[in-house]
Amino acid sequence: MDLVFTERQRAFRAEVRDWLAAHVPPEPLPSMDTETGFERHREWERTLAGARLSAVSWPREHGGRDADLIDWLIFEEEYWSHGAPGRVSQNGVFLLGPTLMAHGTEEQKRRLLPRMARADDIWAQAWSEPEAGSDLAALRATATPDGDGWRLTGQKTWSSRAAHADWCFGLFRSDPGARRHRGLTYFLVPLTADGVTVRPIAQLDGEHGFADIFFDDVYAPAGQVLGEPGAGWRVAMATAGSERGITLRSPGRFMATSDRLLALARESDDQTLRDAAVRAWADADAYRLYAFHAAARAAGGAEPGPEASLTKVFWSELDLRMHEVALELLGPRVTAQWLDGFLFALAGPIYAGTNEIQRNIIAERVLGLPR
Amino acid sequence: MRFAVTEDQRLLAGAVGEALAATCPPAAVREAGRDPAARRAAAWQALAEVGLLGALVPEEHGGLGLTIADTVLAYVETGRHAVPGPLVESAVAAPSLVGPDWLVKLAAGVATVSVAMPHLLDADLADLLVVRSGAAIVLAEPGEITLIPNVSIDATRRLFSAGPYRPGPPGRKTHGTEAAGGALASDTGIAGGFHEGFDRPVEHAFDQAFDRAALATAAQLIGLGRWLLDASVAHARRRRQFGAAVGSFQAVKHRLADVAIALEFAAPVVYRAAYALTHRTPTARRDVAAAKIAAGEAAGGAARGALQVHGAAGYTGELDLHLWLTRVWALRAAWGDESLHRARLRDALLGDSPVERLP
Numbered sequence: 001m002d003l004v005f006t007e008r009q010r011a012f013r014a015e016v017r018d019w020l021a022a023h024v025p026p027e028p029l030p031s032m033d034t035e036t037g038f039e040r041h042r043e044w045e046r047t048l049a050g051a052r053l054s055a056v057s058w059p060r061e062h063g064g065r066d067a068d069l070i071d072w073l074i075f076e077e078e079y080w081s082h083g084a085p086g087r088v089s090q091n092g093v094f095l096l097g098p099t100l101m102a103h104g105t106e107e108q109k110r111r112l113l114p115r116m117a118r119a120d121d122i123w124a125q126a127w128s129e130p131e132a133g134s135d136l137a138a139l140r141a142t143a144t145p146d147g148d149g150w151r152l153t154g155q156k157t158w159s160s161r162a163a164h165a166d167w168c169f170g171l172f173r174s175d176p177g178a179r180r181h182r183g184l185t186y187f188l189v190p191l192t193a194d195g196v197t198v199r200p201i202a203q204l205d206g207e208h209g210f211a212d213i214f215f216d217d218v219y220a221p222a223g224q225v226l227g228e229p230g231a232g233w234r235v236a237m238a239t240a241g242s243e244r245g246i247t248l249r250s251p252g253r254f255m256a257t258s259d260r261l262l263a264l265a266r267e268s269d270d271q272t273l274r275d276a277a278v279r280a281w282a283d284a285d286a287y288r289l290y291a292f293h294a295a296a297r298a299a300g301g302a303e304p305g306p307e308a309s310l311t312k313v314f315w316s317e318l319d320l321r322m323h324e325v326a327l328e329l330l331g332p333r334v335t336a337q338w339l340d341g342f343l344f345a346l347a348g349p350i351y352a353g354t355n356e357i358q359r360n361i362i363a364e365r366v367l368g369l370p371r
Numbered sequence: 372m373r374f375a376v377t378e379d380q381r382l383l384a385g386a387v388g389e390a391l392a393a394t395c396p397p398a399a400v401r402e403a404g405r406d407p408a409a410r411r412a413a414a415w416q417a418l419a420e421v422g423l424l425g426a427l428v429p430e431e432h433g434g435l436g437l438t439i440a441d442t443v444l445a446y447v448e449t450g451r452h453a454v455p456g457p458l459v460e461s462a463v464a465a466p467s468l469v470g471p472d473w474l475v476k477l478a479a480g481v482a483t484v485s486v487a488m489p490h491l492l493d494a495d496l497a498d499l500l501v502v503r504s505g506a507a508i509v510l511a512e513p514g515e516i517t518l519i520p521n522v523s524i525d526a527t528r529r530l531f532s533a534g535p536y537r538p539g540p541p542g543r544k545t546h547g548t549e550a551a552g553g554a555l556a557s558d559t560g561i562a563g564g565f566h567e568g569f570d571r572p573v574e575h576a577f578d579q580a581f582d583r584a585a586l587a588t589a590a591q592l593i594g595l596g597r598w599l600l601d602a603s604v605a606h607a608r609r610r611r612q613f614g615a616a617v618g619s620f621q622a623v624k625h626r627l628a629d630v631a632i633a634l635e636f637a638a639p640v641v642y643r644a645a646y647a648l649t650h651r652t653p654t655a656r657r658d659v660a661a662a663k664i665a666a667g668e669a670a671g672g673a674a675r676g677a678l679q680v681h682g683a684a685g686y687t688g689e690l691d692l693h694l695w696l697t698r699v700w701a702l703r704a705a706w707g708d709e710s711l712h713r714a715r716l717r718d719a720l721l722g723d724s725p726v727e728r729l730p
Contacts, residue, residue, distance in 0.1 A: 287636065
């Protein structure tokens, strides 16, 4: 059992820290859910990419640094503690990227990954449909063979970043005879393709971060299928695993929030809230230790599995609790940063599979309770 | 950075788990609640044989000379099997508090020690009673301290307060101080900050004993919690109502999922505290506090969840479940209840000194 960073890890941290100190914008960028803000965030991603810091855990050949999980955790700790901008490219870099590397063809990787790392393409997820949210396997959008390619028809909804993104990825029903999880195919679709209509949806925070995506007989060549036709569910679960595990929402993000929360608590004489802040800090710290432990297990060859659901419930509920405590500590002095953070945290227990779905997965696939 | 259990740690834990599976079935735990002698029966001897009783005792005194980090997984196993007796007191706390003669006996498994924190656990069967009195450590043999029974939620754990102290003939090695008889309190004027064969200040020795014992107790709580979760899952798969296994109902699933989450995130906190104690990091005390709280809350949730999932059957004394439930409740209060550890965490995090994260 060893909890000491190596010389190399410390050097990497120092490099990231120095770079961030010199480059993080002094003022927060406008919301990425506005047109201007989206492009400002895209510019920031390009700045990161210029230092090979936009996708550190990717292989070098695709624009990354071959960082292992510990390096990635270090990067994230520094990133969020410096108050760097939210990652407009996260759907691509953290979710689709690893899935592409595992299931994509060499041609797809060469074509798509470098553009993703430079934020030339920013990706949106197209999972949910009006009648298929938590029950994703109830999805109805179809893919019909057409020559060497496919024709896509249907509606995806609540698609984060879609209002301004360049591409989307999602599941379509390619075998009308198959039911539920079978006969689904994973597609990569440019949002500029003929027949695609994006309708931004106003969110409760007043922004238009997510959108409906309508597909009206959209042509998708064979090169836009990820994995084997019909094997879409399995490919999608790889993406979902990334989304729920430590790679989308790393401990660093919550450590930074918990440090800011502790600073608020020091100024307060409300013992209940002080204790709540201390507890939240300890929980963020626990998530960090869990991640280090998971990294050691992964280095030992353990495959990430349904345990990702444990993580997702933990960080999403911690994030919300921290913001609730902060709002109480601040009262009328609440700042835009905490308020925006609170609204964003409210979405945590819903996106990436609601926490109810995660608890079902934990119960059935980790604990072995009957379906 | 490799925050993982080592092969040696796993081997020791495996040996402890096997020894306890053979010698400490639920019936043995139950028996310990009826017959005081059963608290020091086959399991005690088995733990001596695998080396756990002397794990923290230096090799020159017959122990293994291991660190607390080396043993943390083994203590998870002792919790999983709800092993009775003053194990943490004898094998974890006492090595910081007693001299070489007792260390040899501890490592050989021929002595048990009770340490007042503040109660004396299983003092009715202990060979040595350790009581802190002001700046002194008093090592007393049975009969030298009047034992006043206390209530205990766990029938396998008998608790006593230290009554009047009447030392035996002077010059005996077991005595820490040249104390006069009388009540054991900080104002009794018991002299001396050291006892024989002991080269560290009392304050330091007690702090070390306390922190190590709190950590081992936290590890036991993780093991108890895991046993309770396993038992709950097994019951929920077996028990049928409304024509289906009760474990197929979401209300039950979600409750047990929460138990699993809490245990999963508490365990690394406990491992980190073991690491911090072993390496004497400046955050060690804070880390132990965090571990005791996280493990106590996770095990407490596992106990409540287990009782609820087992329903009325769980409330009976016929099922073994209650032995694990009462142990959890007892250990949450042992070696610093969560209120004490929360205060330590608060002081460390909200005080004037900057908060360090290690590594």
